[in-house]
Amino acid sequence: MRRIVIVGGVAAGPAAAVRAKKIDPNAVVMLLEQGEHIAYGVCELPYLVSGEISDTAVLRPYDATRFARNYGVEVRVFNRVEEVVPARRELAVRDLFRGPVEVIPYDRLILATGSYSTPLGLAGERAPNVFRMKSLDDAQSLCRWIDGRRPATAVIVGGGYIGMETAEALRLRGCGVTVVESAVGVLHDMDESLSKHGLDILRRHGINVQTETRVVELAADAKGNVGKVVTNNGSLPSDIVVITAGVTPETSLAEQAGARLGELGGVRCDARQETTVSGIFAAGDCCEVRDAATSRWSYMPLATIAARQGRVAGENVAGGSAECKDAVRAVGIRLFETDLVQVGATVQQAKEAGIAALEQTIESTDRVPFLKHARPTSIRLVTEAQTGRMLGGSVVGGPGSAQTGTMISLAVHERLTSDAFMRLDHVYAPPMSPFKDPVAIAARRLHAERTDR
Numbered sequence: 001m002r003r004i005v006i007v008g009g010v011a012a013g014p015a016a017a018v019r020a021k022k023i024d025p026n027a028v029v030m031l032l033e034q035g036e037h038i039a040y041g042v043c044e045l046p047y048l049v050s051g052e053i054s055d056t057a058v059l060r061p062y063d064a065t066r067f068a069r070n071y072g073v074e075v076r077v078f079n080r081v082e083e084v085v086p087a088r089r090e091l092a093v094r095d096l097f098r099g100p101v102e103v104i105p106y107d108r109l110i111l112a113t114g115s116y117s118t119p120l121g122l123a124g125e126r127a128p129n130v131f132r133m134k135s136l137d138d139a140q141s142l143c144r145w146i147d148g149r150r151p152a153t154a155v156i157v158g159g160g161y162i163g164m165e166t167a168e169a170l171r172l173r174g175c176g177v178t179v180v181e182s183a184v185g186v187l188h189d190m191d192e193s194l195s196k197h198g199l200d201i202l203r204r205h206g207i208n209v210q211t212e213t214r215v216v217e218l219a220a221d222a223k224g225n226v227g228k229v230v231t232n233n234g235s236l237p238s239d240i241v242v243i244t245a246g247v248t249p250e251t252s253l254a255e256q257a258g259a260r261l262g263e264l265g266g267v268r269c270d271a272r273q274e275t276t277v278s279g280i281f282a283a284g285d286c287c288e289v290r291d292a293a294t295s296r297w298s299y300m301p302l303a304t305i306a307a308r309q310g311r312v313a314g315e316n317v318a319g320g321s322a323e324c325k326d327a328v329r330a331v332g333i334r335l336f337e338t339d340l341v342q343v344g345a346t347v348q349q350a351k352e353a354g355i356a357a358l359e360q361t362i363e364s365t366d367r368v369p370f371l372k373h374a375r376p377t378s379i380r381l382v383t384e385a386q387t388g389r390m391l392g393g394s395v396v397g398g399p400g401s402a403q404t405g406t407m408i409s410l411a412v413h414e415r416l417t418s419d420a421f422m423r424l425d426h427v428y429a430p431p432m433s434p435f436k437d438p439v440a441i442a443a444r445r446l447h448a449e450r451t452d453r
């Protein structure tokens with residue numbers, strides 16, 4: 001009987017466990033998680049903080065017992081894997097309550113150890129009013145502090161999408177919010193139009209944003225709380241601080257097992273999600289991925305990719321045969337009333353990968369413009385200059401933006417050219433879409449630019 005052990009219980013790990021048990025119902029599948037919760041909704045955490053989600057239970061459909069009962073997987077929470085011994089195919093696992101280390105054998109191992117919030121390296125980072133936004137425990141601690149202390153001011157360190165979502169959440173909870181970002185703009189790894197829109201939206205909602213600003217000190221008051229965030233541009237009062245700047249792949253077990261890491265610090269796997277160590281697979285935020293747009297190694301810590309890699313690893317450890325395609329970075333952010341979507345590569349990112357790219361932007365509406373509630377929509381497509389292959393795109397608009405982004409993602413995945421969009425029969429109904437599909441118009445213009453026709 002096959003013995004499959006999976007380390008990490010949030011997105012990639014449970015997906016792997018369920019798939020492995022499905023492929024080989026006779027296998028013993030064990031899921032080990034050092035924290036309390038498994039298989040919970042991480043992406044929803046900002047909405048727990050904002051109050052849009054009022055019941056934590058909806059984010060935790062399973063506890064260990066329920067997961068075990070539903071899927072036939074043995075689940076151990078509060079169990080930390082401290083060592084992997086590939087030569088003997090054994091793990092040293094510590095029960096964090098009872099203390100002792102147990103040796104657990106495996107035939108196949110999946111590391112789904114995820115990522116951790118990158119430390120700033122400043123004293124004060126562990127003060128009671130300094131929070132992270134990485135796990136359910138983090139979000140619950142933040143909620144408890146807000147409910148109990150009603151903070152008037154909050155400083156968010158990091159202007160990536162999680163920082164922006166957290167800024168919105170705290171604004172909705174009545175805090176005066178400042179976002180501090182070291183790059184020249186927020187959402188700095190996205191299209192510059194999204195960065196600009198994001199900044200405008202935050203400012204329009206009364207959120208102070210300081211770009212090109214570095215935190216140099218978290219200054220504690222007499223009670224040990226951080227009362228002031230000192231930056232290179234002055235200081236900011238802070239009843240609470242939330243650090244969202246960066247995640248680092250958690251690779252300590254992989255490294256210790258001798259698995260190869262990539263230049264971006266994540267585990268390098270083959271298409272079957274197997275590491276360079278025989279019998280050890282990896283999935284999720286601890287891994288690097290091949291970018292379908294640029295064909296380069298990249299780091300894309302996203303739940304969608306983690307779950308997919310988990311399923312592939314789970315299938316393969318159970319004797320099946322599955323492969324992960326290269327990944328498309330597909331990110332959406334709802335900021336107050338506007339959806340911002342980024343898919344694949346920007347022109348700049350393509351250029352950095354040695355690919356000459358073209359882009360076209362179409363300003364349109366999300367339905368026939370003279371109908372009530374028509375909203376502006378801006379769509380940008382990016383294609384390879386030589387071939388017209390779709391590399392990516394961005395969307396700024398209302399509900400429906402995510403679906404447009406998903407369509408672009410499909411095109412990048414399948415290596416379609418912009419011509420495919422020109423020929424597309426889009427769904428047209430006046431209250432749902434404009435007569436001339438902005439994606440098709442952008443595609444036609446890109447085609448004309450490339451072919452001079």
Ligand SMILES: Cc1cc2nc3c(=O)[nH]c(=O)nc-3n(C[C@H](O)[C@H](O)[C@H](O)COP(=O)(O)OP(=O)(O)OC[C@H]3O[C@@H](n4cnc5c(N)ncnc54)[C@H](O)[C@@H]3O)c2cc1C
Pocket residue numbers: 007008009010011012013032033034035042043044045046079080081082112113114115116133134135162250253283284285286301302303304305306332
């Ligand atoms: C606030 C927030 C919002 C997000 N929003 C989105 C979104 O809208 N869309 C999207 O696609 N993605 C989103 N993400 C990203 C997504 O949540 C992650 O990509 C996903 O959680 C990764 O899953 P994972 O299982 O690989 O790793 P993780 O979620 O990091 O889980 C890894 C688990 O492994 C455990 N572990 C690590 N080492 C050990 C060990 N030695 N022993 C035992 N257990 C161990 C950890 O305790 C952890 O629970 C968001 C993330 C955050 C934080």
